[in-house]
Amino acid sequence: MNRKEFLKGMAAVVGSLAVPGSVRAADFHSALQDAATAGDAAFWKLIRDEFVLDPGWSYLNFGGLGTCPMPVLNSFWEWTRTEERAPSAGHDEKIWWDVKERLARLLGPTCRKEDLALISCATEGLNAIINGLPLKKGDEVITSTHEHVAVNVGLLNRMQRDGIVLRLFEPDLVRAQGNVERINGLVSPRTRLILVSHVTCTTGQLFPAPEIAALARSRNIWFALDGAQAPVCVPFDIVDTGADFYTSSTHKWLMGPKRTGFLYVRQGMLDTLRPVTAGAYSSERNDITKLDLALHPTAQRYEYGTQNDALFFALGAAIDFVQTIGPSRIWAHNHALAEKFYKGLQGIAGAEILSPQEDAYRTAMISFRMKDRTYSQINEQLAKAKIRVRPVTEGGLNCIRVSFHICNHDPEVDAILDALHTLA
Ligand SMILES: Cc1ncc(COP(=O)(O)O)c(C=O)c1O
Numbered sequence: 001m002n003r004k005e006f007l008k009g010m011a012a013v014v015g016s017l018a019v020p021g022s023v024r025a026a027d028f029h030s031a032l033q034d035a036a037t038a039g040d041a042a043f044w045k046l047i048r049d050e051f052v053l054d055p056g057w058s059y060l061n062f063g064g065l066g067t068c069p070m071p072v073l074n075s076f077w078e079w080t081r082t083e084e085r086a087p088s089a090g091h092d093e094k095i096w097w098d099v100k101e102r103l104a105r106l107l108g109p110t111c112r113k114e115d116l117a118l119i120s121c122a123t124e125g126l127n128a129i130i131n132g133l134p135l136k137k138g139d140e141v142i143t144s145t146h147e148h149v150a151v152n153v154g155l156l157n158r159m160q161r162d163g164i165v166l167r168l169f170e171p172d173l174v175r176a177q178g179n180v181e182r183i184n185g186l187v188s189p190r191t192r193l194i195l196v197s198h199v200t201c202t203t204g205q206l207f208p209a210p211e212i213a214a215l216a217r218s219r220n221i222w223f224a225l226d227g228a229q230a231p232v233c234v235p236f237d238i239v240d241t242g243a244d245f246y247t248s249s250t251h252k253w254l255m256g257p258k259r260t261g262f263l264y265v266r267q268g269m270l271d272t273l274r275p276v277t278a279g280a281y282s283s284e285r286n287d288i289t290k291l292d293l294a295l296h297p298t299a300q301r302y303e304y305g306t307q308n309d310a311l312f313f314a315l316g317a318a319i320d321f322v323q324t325i326g327p328s329r330i331w332a333h334n335h336a337l338a339e340k341f342y343k344g345l346q347g348i349a350g351a352e353i354l355s356p357q358e359d360a361y362r363t364a365m366i367s368f369r370m371k372d373r374t375y376s377q378i379n380e381q382l383a384k385a386k387i388r389v390r391p392v393t394e395g396g397l398n399c400i401r402v403s404f405h406i407c408n409h410d411p412e413v414d415a416i417l418d419a420l421h422t423l424a
Contacts, residue, residue, distance in 0.1 A: 002281070002293040002350045003351075006169070008053075008094050008251045009166065015188065015367065018158045018254055018286060018290060019110065028071050028320075028321065028324055029142040029324045032325065032350070033399060034323060034413070035353060037216055037387065040275070040368065043374075044333065044406070044409060045258065046339075046408050047069075047407065048398045048406075048409065050069035050070045050071065050321075051067055051069055051070075051407045052067070052070070052408075053067055053407060056386055057276065057387070058105075058315075058347050058385075058386060058388065058408070058415060059375060059388050059389045059407070060254055060387060060388060060389050060402045060403055060404065060408065060411045060412065060414070060416065061388050061389055061390050061401075061403055062252055062363050062403045062405040063201060063204070063229055063233075063252065063368040063401060063403035064119055064251075064252075064390045064405075065251065065252060065253045065258075066251050066252045066253060066254065066405075067120070067255065067313075067407075068254070068255055068256070068257060068318065069255060069321055070311065070388060071317050071320070072164065072255060072256065072257065072314050072315075072317045072321060073320050074312035074315075074317075075314040075316070075325045076257050076310050076313075076317075077310065077315065078110070078308035079309065079313045080355050082303075082310075083309070083310055088136075090280075091305065091307050091309035091312075095309075095316075096118070096123075096174045096309065096312065096315055097113060097221065098114035098120065098316065099118065099184070099212075099312055099313065099315055099319070100116050101113045102316055102319045102320070103116055103118075103250075103262060103315075103319055106231070106254075106323065106327070107230075107231065107237070107238040107264070107321075107381065108237035108238045108239050108240065108323065109237070110237075110239045111238050111239055111264070112267065113187045113298075114267075114297075115265055115266065115298070115299050116263070116264055116299050117213075117246070117262060117263040117265055117299040117300060117301075117302035117303050117310050117317075118260070118303060118307075119257060119261050119262060119263050119302065119303070120259045120260070120261060121248075121260075121261040121262055121281050121414065122148075122226060122227070122228035122248055123150040123154075124149050124261065124263075125150055125248070125261060125262070125263040126154050126195075126226055126245075126247055126248025127154050127276065128247070128273070128275070128276055128302055129195070129224045129245045129247065129263075129273065130154040130155055130157075130158050130195070131154075131158060132273040132275060132276050133163060133192070133193060133222060133272065133273060133274075134272070135158065135164050135192055135193070136163075136164075137160070137161060137163035137164070138160060138164075138165060138190055139164050139165065139190055139191075139193075140164070140165045140166075140167055140186075140188060140190040140191045140192065140193075141155060141164055141165070141166055141167065141191075141192065141193045141194075141195060142168075142169065142172070142183055142186045142191060142193070142194045142195070142196075142279070143155060143165045143166065143167075143168060143169075143194075143195050143196055144168065144169055144171050144179075144196050144197070144200070144396060145168050145169070145170050145171070145395045146170075146171050146197065146200045146201075146202040146203065146205070146395045146397075147195075147196065147197060147200075147201075147226065147365075147394070148197070148201045148226065148228065148394065149394070150228070150293075150395050151195060151197075152224055153340060154210040155169050155195070162178075165190070167186040167188075167191070169182040169183060169186055169261065170182070170395075171200065171202075171203075171205060171207075171356065173203060173355070173356050173357065174356075174357050174358075175358065176192070176207070176208045176211075176356070176358055176360070176361045177208065177211065179207055179208060179212070179214055180208060180215055183196075183212060183215060184215055186216075187219055187221070189220065191220065191221050192221060192222060193222045193223075193224060194212060194215075194216050194221055194222070194223050194224070195224040195225075195226065195321050196212070196226065197225070197227075197229065198225040198226065198227040198230040198234075198236075199227075199229040199233055199234060199243065199363050199365070200229070201228070201229055201356045201392070201394065201401070202354075202367060202392050202394050202395050202397055202399075202401070203313045203356065203365075203367040203392075203397070203399075203401075204229070204298060204338075204355050204362065204363040204364070204365025204366060204401065204403075205355065205356045205361055205362075205363075206227075206230075206234055206237060206356075206361045206362070206363055207361075208240060208361070209236075209241035209243065210240060210241060210242050210416060212242075213241060213242020213243060214242065214399060216242075216244075217242070222240060222244050222245070222272070222381050223243050223244050223245075224244060224245040224246070224247075225241060225245070225246045225247075226242060226245075226247065227246050227247060227248040227251045228248055228252065229252065229253070229363075230248060230253075231248050231250070231254055232251060232253035232254045232322055232327060232330060232361050232366070233253040233256075233363055233364050234331065235327055235328060235331050235332070236366070238264055239266075242382055243264070244265070244266045244269050244272075245263070245264065245265055245266070245269070245273060245423065246264040247263045247264070248261055248262055249261040249266035250262060250315055254315075254319070255318045255322070255405070256307075256309045256311075256314065256315040256318040256319075257310075257315060257318075258311075259311060260315045261414070263298050263299065263302050264299070265302070268409040270295075270297075270298075270299065272300075273275045275295065275301050275302050275304075277302075277304050278295070278301070279304035279305045280304060280305055280306075281296070281300060281303045281304055281305070282295060282300070282301045282302070282303065282304045283295055283296055283298060284296045285317075286295055286392045296299055299394055304415045325406065328393070329394055330405075330406055331364075333406060334364035334404045334405055334406065334408075335363075335364055336361065337364070337404035337408055337409070337410070337412075337421070338355045338363070338364045338365065338366050338402075338404045339359070339362070340410070340413045341402060341416065341417065342355065342362065342414050344413065344417040345366070345368050345417070345420070348370075348417070348420050348421055348424050349371075349424040350371030350372060350373070350424055351368050351369075351370050351371075351424070352368060352369050352370065352371065353366070353367075353368045354367040354368060354369065354399055355367050355368075363369045364403060364405065365401055365402065365403045365404075366401070366405045367392060367397070367400065367401045368399060368400060368402075369397070369398060369399040369400065369403070370420070370423065370424065374398070375391045375392070375393075375398045375399055375400055378400050378423065379391045379400060379422075380419075381419060381420075381422075381423045382400070382416065382419055382420075384419075385415065385416075385418075385419040387412075387415065387416050387419060388404075389401060389402050390403070391404075391414075400422075402416065
């Protein structure tokens with residue numbers, strides 16, 4: 001099937017769907033299989049063509065915000081139209097749980113849908129964790145100096161409100177194990193929580209989650225991961241991270257609609273993390289006249305109120321899109337581009353690479369700065385070359401972060417390296 005036939009087929013399907021996302025995923029699957037037999041270049045070209053990104057620009061910022069491929073946009077539009085034709089409160093729970101099931105499969109073979117809540121973004125999940133744990137005045141939380149503002153403001157808010165104490169470590173970019181040692185050095189009898197990124201937004205550093213989890217468990221400390229940058233960016237099994245709590249935005253690397261994300265709560269931890277926002281869907285049973293409440297026995301207790309279900313049903317289409325290509329194939333593609341860029345940077349005069357030195361802890365995001373150039377100057381120069389990257393001010397790094405995803409390809413790595421050579 002060529003692309004024209006593929007789109008024609010899609011248009012026909014769009015008009016008559018019962019379950020839009022999954023039908024279209026099947027069409028996309030067969031188109032991809034055809035492309036795969038034509039070779040790697042044809043395969044990735046077909047994928048690039050699924051995006052509506054401005055062709056005049058090179059978009060190297062999925063870490064900042066993702067963009068939805070056509071099957072996701074179509075699914076969102078179709079579900080929205082269905083809703084608007086016959087508005088009704090509530091959402092179809094069967095489809096809702098089916099999306100959770102597909103998300104669980106993406107997150108690991110033993111991840112359970114019952115441990116997932118569909119939420120609006122990582123910021124919501126982080127606040128659910130920070131404010132939902134029974135922390136008291138004087139309780140200590142360990143975090144890094146490379147966290148996103150969503151972690152920082154959430155923690156500072158709880159500090160101001162309840163007097164929790166924050167203990168910070170500077171990430172070790174040379175030895176991953178050094179991070180475990182730095183965290184260990186901050187542990188005290190008052191430490192209740194370790195909250196760090198799974199992949200940092202500053203340098204794309206993958207923290208050694210299982211080792212930090214082992215430390216946390218041995219000292220009876222809760223362990224939470226901010227995974228905003230991890231799912232689909234790096235391959236991992238959410239259960240194997242050892243995190244008690246894990247949250248992510250699915251509008252970045254997973255390419256779902258904006259304002260979609262999830263909160264994972266490890267089995268057995270539901271009663272430890274009290275929902276901070278509760279309402280319709282959060283309870284299994286409630287009766288205000290009897291002062292009776294039984295929260296929902298799954299992570300659904302963290303969901304509440306009217307939902308824009310088209311967003312989450314289209315998230316199902318994004319999951320299918322990723323699964324159709326294959327997370328390991330995505331990783332191999334993105335990692336190869338990032339490593340080519342990493343090596344290319346080493347040949348640029350005055351470039352200082354900030355991403356981890358151990359390759360096992362580098363991801364599809366690479367950060368750097370340049371001698372005698374501010375990050376704004378670099379950003380401006382790249383914008384002139386029509387290349388979109390992300391300036392990083394967190395942790396006082398003042399550097400540039402470059403993200404590589406499936407709609408990028410080799411010529412874009414060459415173009416950014418050329419622009420930097422010119423600047424140098
Ligand atoms: C590591 C990290 N955490 C949290 C967030 C917040 O994500 P959102 O704004 O989607 O809630 C981001 C966004 O870039 C991030 O990179």
